[in-house]
Amino acid sequence: MDILIAGVGGQGIILASKILAYAAVIEGRKARTGETIGMSQRGGCVVSHVRTGGSHSPYIPVGGADLLLSFELCEGARNIVYLKKGGKAVINTASITPVSTALGLTAYDGDKMMKYIAENSNAVFIDANKRAKESGSSKAVNTVLLGAAFGLGVLDLSEESLRQSMEKNIKPSFLALNMRAFHSGVKAVEEMKIKCQKC
Amino acid sequence: MKEILLGNAAIALGAVVAGVKVVSGYPGTPSTEVLESVAQYNRDGRIKVEWSVNEKAALEIAAGASYCGARSMVTMKQVGLNVASDPLMSLGVIGTKGGMVVVVADDPGPISSQTEQDTRHFGKYANIPVLDPSSPEEAYEMAKYAFELSERTNLPVILRPTTKVCHSSGTIEVDESRFEYETEGFVKDSKWVIFPPLSYRRHLEIEKQQGEIADIFDRLSFNRIEGDGKYGIAAGGVTYAIVKDIIDTYNLNVVLLKSGAVFPAPAKLYHEFLQRVEKVLVLEELDPVVEEQLYHILAVNNFHKPIFGKLNGFVTPAGELKFDNTLKIIEKFMEIKLGTVEDSTGTKGIEFPLRSPVLCAGCPHRASFYAVKKAMKGEKIVSCGDIGCYTLGNAKPLEMTDTCLCMGAGITIAQGIKKADPDINAFAFVGDSTFFAAGMTGLANAVYNNTDINVIVLDNCTTAMTGQQPHPGTGKTMMNTNSPKIDIASVAKALNVGFVEKVNPFDHQKAVKVVQEAAAYKGVSVVIFEAPCVTLFKSEEVCRIENCIGCKKCINEIGCPALYVKEGKVAIDDTLCNGCGLCKNVCPTGSIK
Numbered sequence: 001m002d003i004l005i006a007g008v009g010g011q012g013i014i015l016a017s018k019i020l021a022y023a024a025v026i027e028g029r030k031a032r033t034g035e036t037i038g039m040s041q042r043g044g045c046v047v048s049h050v051r052t053g054g055s056h057s058p059y060i061p062v063g064g065a066d067l068l069l070s071f072e073l074c075e076g077a078r079n080i081v082y083l084k085k086g087g088k089a090v091i092n093t094a095s096i097t098p099v100s101t102a103l104g105l106t107a108y109d110g111d112k113m114m115k116y117i118a119e120n121s122n123a124v125f126i127d128a129n130k131r132a133k134e135s136g137s138s139k140a141v142n143t144v145l146l147g148a149a150f151g152l153g154v155l156d157l158s159e160e161s162l163r164q165s166m167e168k169n170i171k172p173s174f175l176a177l178n179m180r181a182f183h184s185g186v187k188a189v190e191e192m193k194i195k196c197q198k199c
Numbered sequence: 200m201k202e203i204l205l206g207n208a209a210i211a212l213g214a215v216v217a218g219v220k221v222v223s224g225y226p227g228t229p230s231t232e233v234l235e236s237v238a239q240y241n242r243d244g245r246i247k248v249e250w251s252v253n254e255k256a257a258l259e260i261a262a263g264a265s266y267c268g269a270r271s272m273v274t275m276k277q278v279g280l281n282v283a284s285d286p287l288m289s290l291g292v293i294g295t296k297g298g299m300v301v302v303v304a305d306d307p308g309p310i311s312s313q314t315e316q317d318t319r320h321f322g323k324y325a326n327i328p329v330l331d332p333s334s335p336e337e338a339y340e341m342a343k344y345a346f347e348l349s350e351r352t353n354l355p356v357i358l359r360p361t362t363k364v365c366h367s368s369g370t371i372e373v374d375e376s377r378f379e380y381e382t383e384g385f386v387k388d389s390k391w392v393i394f395p396p397l398s399y400r401r402h403l404e405i406e407k408q409q410g411e412i413a414d415i416f417d418r419l420s421f422n423r424i425e426g427d428g429k430y431g432i433a434a435g436g437v438t439y440a441i442v443k444d445i446i447d448t449y450n451l452n453v454v455l456l457k458s459g460a461v462f463p464a465p466a467k468l469y470h471e472f473l474q475r476v477e478k479v480l481v482l483e484e485l486d487p488v489v490e491e492q493l494y495h496i497l498a499v500n501n502f503h504k505p506i507f508g509k510l511n512g513f514v515t516p517a518g519e520l521k522f523d524n525t526l527k528i529i530e531k532f533m534e535i536k537l538g539t540v541e542d543s544t545g546t547k548g549i550e551f552p553l554r555s556p557v558l559c560a561g562c563p564h565r566a567s568f569y570a571v572k573k574a575m576k577g578e579k580i581v582s583c584g585d586i587g588c589y590t591l592g593n594a595k596p597l598e599m600t601d602t603c604l605c606m607g608a609g610i611t612i613a614q615g616i617k618k619a620d621p622d623i624n625a626f627a628f629v630g631d632s633t634f635f636a637a638g639m640t641g642l643a644n645a646v647y648n649n650t651d652i653n654v655i656v657l658d659n660c661t662t663a664m665t666g667q668q669p670h671p672g673t674g675k676t677m678m679n680t681n682s683p684k685i686d687i688a689s690v691a692k693a694l695n696v697g698f699v700e701k702v703n704p705f706d707h708q709k710a711v712k713v714v715q716e717a718a719a720y721k722g723v724s725v726v727i728f729e730a731p732c733v734t735l736f737k738s739e740e741v742c743r744i745e746n747c748i749g750c751k752k753c754i755n756e757i758g759c760p761a762l763y764v765k766e767g768k769v770a771i772d773d774t775l776c777n778g779c780g781l782c783k784n785v786c787p788t789g790s791i792k
Contacts, residue, residue, distance in 0.1 A: 032369050041556075057437060074551055077551060096775075106552045
């Protein structure tokens, strides 16, 4: 399975990729990740590639990802190109305005981004920032999104291995809040499913 | 136990398993995590790990340890090897005793570097073996092997990962064992003293050794021939992994030559490969090193095979080789269509906002640049920048970096500009870590040659860009022990700088005044802007904005990422704001609290 995680430097993307990759290792599989570390971490575009299918290279080809997890709205749109046709996307609706947009140099039209994502993928939108805050820290966006992806049933990983991986990769003092954030993500998707059945 | 390890951590672990005893380095993307990971694995403290002041110092420290019979490793990024090239070239002549590995990370793209230089050339230049891993797993094996090879040849060995190996992770079976040995200690011998007659004798020996090492590399599994067919593809580094994925995905019949131990060239293996195929495609990032080696084999063996690569313009000479562009090249080479992934989503008709890296919200560098900009408003100035987060001072709206060349160059470029353009107010911006790495000699040069420049030291108490490493001004070492803090102001005074002031850049009025005094001072001036990097502390404060009139002066003057426009007025993103308060100094209506 190929998962692309996208967002903005400083959002905790590397931790999310580590949790996914290590969960696959717990299940006896081999995993690779490809990270963006360096200058881009200072508020630039950041992506992590997570591959659990025995590939040789760490980077997912264009049109190759089974799932896109995006921590930020326009970064989700920007990286749709990596998704397979009909691939699933879990998109945080929160946006981070680039300085270039604040300066009026480049437009950021959130509605346009959302429409583009919806047209070009099988997407679920959730306000992960709000849910992270409710769980105890705005930093927990990563575990909210992991929970949402798990809740959708698109991850080929068990809840138990994800839990073990979180225990291994998250500092003990932050574990409880991240578990809450994970379950909040699962719940977000369940609520959406109920809503869909009603309508 | 299986672990997910970054390539850099895998190299570190390989070195630890191989019994490395001394590890030195200077931070630089994408190499930094190698040394940091050694420190993590060094729980019992038996390995001496240090961030040295620069790469030259680091390499010499590793060499000294090797002279004693200890296994040692030095880590740096590719441009760091330029700084350390002096000791490396001579060490290639003198040789080593304890296994010594020189980890130099190259950065195709480049992604976080000044150049796309190829360290494999340095192996050839210095007659030093080079290993080029294709994955974190192989980097782990190569790190262990590199120490053996170094001891077998009495030469340092270069391990050259690239960004996509350093910063990708793989599944690695962690070996808990450690290679144990006694370190003999330094034994006096004239072989450690480089003199022309010795260099001549060693040169003869080393040239002879190249053939012997090439024979070893012929049989080493890091180099191998895989598959069958009339088409030959030679690939090294992470490009090998990408080509393997393409071969697997499309079931291609290709003879694949994997290059891993790249210098000296495994001549017999290359010869066999060339004989087996009708034509050859060489896929490698950066320079056509393997490609030139293959041409060399053709020439010495006096036969011909068509080779497609960078030298005939078939493969792009610059940038990364990713799956998609590599696939296109292979399609063209094999004259087949494999179904290159077209952009099925149709990105036409939509434009994404640009998102370049920026100085963080609350970054003291923003306040420093802004103070200098305000202080020198209307004056003719040049701002010579340097290597670090503050290179980002070039971006709009600050636009306070007019030149950037290499580590420490800001101070000396400013002197050259002042000499050729005497009316200019020449400012040089240098970070604290860069000051110790490469700034002090330039400052001495300015004092010695009476050049009227203004040096602004951006002291944020850490090496920020590479992820908060300590340096001589912090009073902490990599081993987390205390050391005497070296005070930058005292260094400047000791170098006879006539004007030295230290000021907090967030004290805006005072900062502006000090810069004006420094500019008015005839001679070398040093202003130290001292305030910690925002990553070092957690601020509870955030700025609040009320009754904004929507003039956007704050955004247009300082471009803080926490400031954005919402319904025509400026809003503050409190998940990003650090409460530094710089924007309060800009707001004309006092709306920011």
